[in-house]
Amino acid sequence: MGDRHVIGSYQPFAELCRGPATTVYKAYDPSARRFVLLKVLRPDLAREAAAVHRFTTEADLAGRIDHPNVVRIYDFGTVDETVYLAAEFVDGPDLAAVIARGALPWELAAWIAGEMAQGLAAAHDRGILHRDLKPSNVLLGSDGRVQLTDFGMASLAAEGEGAEEVRGTMPYLAPEQVLGEPPGPASDLFALGATLYEMLVGQPAFRGADAAALLDAIVNYDPMPRLAAVSAVPEALMDLAGRLLAKAPEARPSSAHAVAAALADLLDGLPVDAERLALFLEDPAAYRSSTPPLVPPSQARPAVEASPPTREAGDAGARGAAGGREEAGRRFRGRRWSAAVLVLAALLAGTVWWQTST
Structure with missing residues (x-):
């Protein structure tokens, strides 16, 4: 053609x-x-x-x-x-291209994540799992709109279609997907957390020298201390990112709606919206020069309900506050396979749909 x-x-x-x-x-x-x-x-x-x-x-x-x-x-x-x-047609870059220039201001990262959460909530309300949420599948319009795209690996949660297949892009796969368990809405929330992390740090949450090392990192590595080193990120936002990246799906927020609400509460009263994002996309220097250091109205933890029975307790980068999530993670990892063995088994079975690029 x-x-x-x-x-x-x-x-x-x-x-x-x-x-x-x-x-x-x-x-x-x-x-x-x-x-x-x-x-x-x-x-x-x-x-x-x-x-x-x-x-x-x-x-x-x-x-x-x-x-x-x-x-x-x-x-x-x-x-x-x-x-x-x-x-x-969205006239603007994808989020991956924007992150490639460096980490985003925390308030824009939180606002974009909130818009993504609203799009995910709409999909989940229709029983649809995205299963490949990542920065390159988030489009940023020149008018500041944030839109999810590329549902090429999506499936219906209720029908369990493709549950036996590992679908997605490796750095954003949830631990339960790596371990061959059926995905659910919480799997998309993990990918949202990985994308939020990447916006804040400028680098993926999980990295490895090869596929086996990368998947092992997803199951075992805690990326939150690296985020905690980014001093400009408010504690409440770090806490929410840690919940989204919890190893056990039941320890993550209960829904995309809950995540969107928590981020809206965090940003309430701050000068961040589509117009401000559009300015940043057009001229990052002008955005930064016109934006004073922003502090959330309250540094209190966002009120994000975790799926029962596990209750998360704080920032994964702070030892004392991470107990609930770490306990859930230990229980989850206690039933894991070796990532390298899992990768080999999945490849032999022909059930891996991950992507290394868009």
């Missing part, structure tokens, strides 16, 4: 990126008089039923979510053996 080939009513005119399975274009829809993001399945994969099913599942599940923090799906289908989906 040439770049100028019309697909249905869509005219591709600029290739944005090319991945192992799809090519993504900026396209124009003359009938609706708007630009769209057009994702096209590779021609050879368009002849494989499994690949087509995965592609159309992404469109179907994402299309069920109507929320300003989730990229809208306008249309999907097949035209002349070309499998495509048309989505809302």
Whole structure:
């Protein structure tokens, strides 16, 4: 297919990126008089039923979510053996590109995480798990909007589809996914926590020399002391990040709604919104020069309810306050496998869907 080939009513005119399975274009829809993001399945994969099913599942599940923090799906289908989906075009960078310039101011990181949590809540309310939440799947519009995208690994929680498969991108996989347990909403919250951490520190929460080392770090390593060294981050935000990154899923916040509410409470009264994010995206220096050091109205811990029966108790970087989470983590790790053995077993079974790049 040439770049100028019309697909249905869509005219591709600029290739944005090319991945192992799809090519993504900026396209124009003359009938609706708007630009769209057009994702096209590779021609050879368009002849494989499994690949087509995965592609159309992404469109179907994402299309069920109507929320300003989730990229809208306008249309999907097949035209002349070309499998495509048309989505809302977001004029702006992804979060990964912004983090690549360095850590974000804590208030913007918290605000972006709150917007992400609202989008996740909308998906979870429809019974949909994202399963690949990461900075490159968060789009930041030039107007300061924050939107989740790429539901290519999503599944319905109630149906347990793909529960036997390890889906996602390694640094953001929850420990229970690494250990082969069924994912749930708490798994998406862990990925949200890993993304929040990366915004605050400028580096991923979990790293390793190879896949086995990285997955072992996810199960065993506590990244919170490194975050605690970032003195500009309020204690309450560190506490929330620690809860999101709890090893045991039951020790994480009870829902994306609870996370969004906690972050809104933390930022209440502070000058942070879409307009301020837009300024930062356009001119980080101008943002920093016009923003005095911000302190939350209260340094008290955000009121985030943890899923019963475990109650978290404080910042993982502070020894005395981390007891509840550490106890839950020890119980969780007590039933773990060796990460290296798990990786090998998963590869042999052909059930690993993780990605190393977008």
